[in-house]
Amino acid sequence: MNNVPMLEMQHIRKTFPGVVALDDVNLTLRKGEVHILLGENGAGKSTLVKILSGAYQKTEGKIILNGQEVEIRGPRHAQELGIGIIYQEFNLVFQLSAAENIFLGRERTNKLGLIDRKQIFESSQKILDNLGVKIDAFSLVKDLGVAQQQMVEVAKALSLDAKLLIMDEPTSALTDLEIKELFATIRRLKKRGVTIIYISHRLEELFEIGDRVSVLRDGKQVGTYPIADMTQTDLIRLMVDRDLKTQFPKQYAKRGEELLRVEGLSRKGVLDNINLQLHRGEVLGIAGLLGSGRTELARALFGVDKIDAGKIFIRGKRQKITSPRDAIMLGLGFLTEDRKSQGLIMTLSVKENVCLPSVERFSRWGIMDLKAEDQAAHQSVQELRIKTPGLSQKVVYLSGGNQQKVVMSKWLCRQADILIFDEPTRGIDVGAKVEIYKLMNRLTAEGTGIIMISSELPEILGMSDRIAVMHQGQLTAEFPAQGATQEKIMGYALGVSNGA
């Protein structure tokens, strides 16, 4: 590493109408380093990165690239300056091949004006090989795995001669093995002098791949530190500015009457003879691998998908649930795993989202009592400490953690007491996670029952009263959370251990 910084951002300030997103942020990147950007959702990481990638224009401050001040005018200009970005959601055309994606928009043509396919495929293959990944440039992107698709994105950035690569949550959709491969690729890129800005919420992986870490909090810079000098606890404290005694502040509530009982629930090819119970005041954690039927179970209970067999009892009474509406009327609430496509209506305001399941509560003869609705929304926003400039703010402008709180408040406002949370803390920073856990404590103390589906085993262990494990559409085991271990859960999830 030489001493001339590759990129310097000085006194960066960015304001949106009514919000200061970034305030006096300074960032210095050394050539060939992996620089971690850390902060809660809404801390300003995305804004900072979007300024670099040309999606936003800074309000104040200087950007110095290789010793020269630059104005990044737009995404195209950023590319020309050698800044590449890989978003969580890929910008790939799935019906085209890897090579066609890599050169999309920059296809070189031959004398006849036709696309020079040979050249495109050969250059692409070379870039992919240099990355050390085994991807055939001819293969269609839709046939590739998520990790490979990500590598196509990386190749695309490198084909543009990127010297600075920004990776936003690159591991969120990868398996452990794929993460190892990604890290190997990152190390190769480092050796070639590529500088990397790395954004992730998975604290443990940062120590493996990062060189230095810059922490942002509420749009301000907390500091930049060599990662080797830090511990996870240090980082969390810097991010949230409060010592989190424990990541999982579980409080045990009194177990009450039975809220929900499922007998022999089946859906052909997806769910096989599921039996479970949920009582007041308890959290039933459901673990299992992707595709084990966890989400499908939630959807079947909530009336989204039809069931072929089985009985559902709510508060002891047998009920037929054939639509989400039925489920909601019976007091169920469903926090879906994908808040953007299933949980929120982005074109609507905080208030309208919060109150959507409760519209009937505020209506008489179809006419709404807007004052009562306002009050209820206001109360929810306060209770959950949703950070928003106002009730009429569109949810699309909120940070991920706050959006998730809006989805939760939908069901609190509805006073649902059988809650199904599918991956309630996915893509949410540590601070917001703890707030959501505390909310779960409060709910169970009030007598709500929660089914919590999660891929994060520590979360399952830390927040559940009982744990059920799914494997290939079956509930293979059920046991108390106290005394359970990650290994035990994994054993059932993988189908290695047999029924309890």
Next chain:
Amino acid sequence: MVPKDFLSHYGRQFGTLIGLLVLMLVLWILTPHFFTVPNLLNVAQQTSINAIIAVGMTFVIITAGIDLSVGSIVAFSGVVLASVLQAGLPVPLAIAVGLGVGLLSGLVNGLLITYGRLPPFISTLGMMSVARGAALLYSQGRPISGFSESFRLLATGETFHIPNPVIIMVLVYAAAHFVLTRTKLGRYTYAIGGNEEAASLSGVNVRLYKAMVYGLSGLLSGLGAIILTARLNSAQPIAGVMYELDAIAATVIGGTSLMGGEGRIVGTLIGAFIMGVLRNGLNLLGVSSFVQQTVIGSVIIMAVLIDMALKKQRT
């Protein structure tokens, strides 16, 4: 908070209103006759039918749908209404029949779209042809003319010196604004257009409310047919051609997004008036109808271009 809220809700419509006012100012300078009370009332009367149909279109487009069948439903409702009037049915009952035909045609659209899972474009495109054919069949291709004075007064009469169609239009807009902003139907209309899946998972009976919205669009086409028939003293099976495009244009100029989830009824009224004022002004200026079409088309495109540019600036 109130002015800020107002701007965030109606900022787009405010821009359209300024566009309308500038247009009126220009026409006033070019042709002084434009800004006289009789002419302005004339514009309002001419605009009323499109404006009323555009209300239904606005609901439909907010749900991220489209209704291409409104013009044909106007023709079909019109000829059925005319025939029952001539058969001697009392005026109020005949009006109910006219509205009913529109409502039923709209509901058929709604059922095809919800239970039949057809895309709105296809379903209403089919209905556009079916209703037109039905109108021609029913009337055997001939206009049905000559109605009682009491029926014609609906369009030709005045109340407090204001033409009745204008009053009906104002009432429809007041009701539509109320429905969109203060009722369950209105809230669900926005929710369905914004994200149908999330709406359904929040307990909204998406099929029911979608069907209702298409029914409403048909109902208002029926209302348009009543005014048109009363004004012309005749129901034509070929009436209402291109009405769907005028209604879509008014809606879109008024700021309702074709992507769904967003839109204000006031905007549609302003949009309808921009089209009405433009037609009237071009007529006063003696511009040929060929040129008029081109000008109106350009205005639609410009309005949307400006809207998109402004939206981009805001983010």
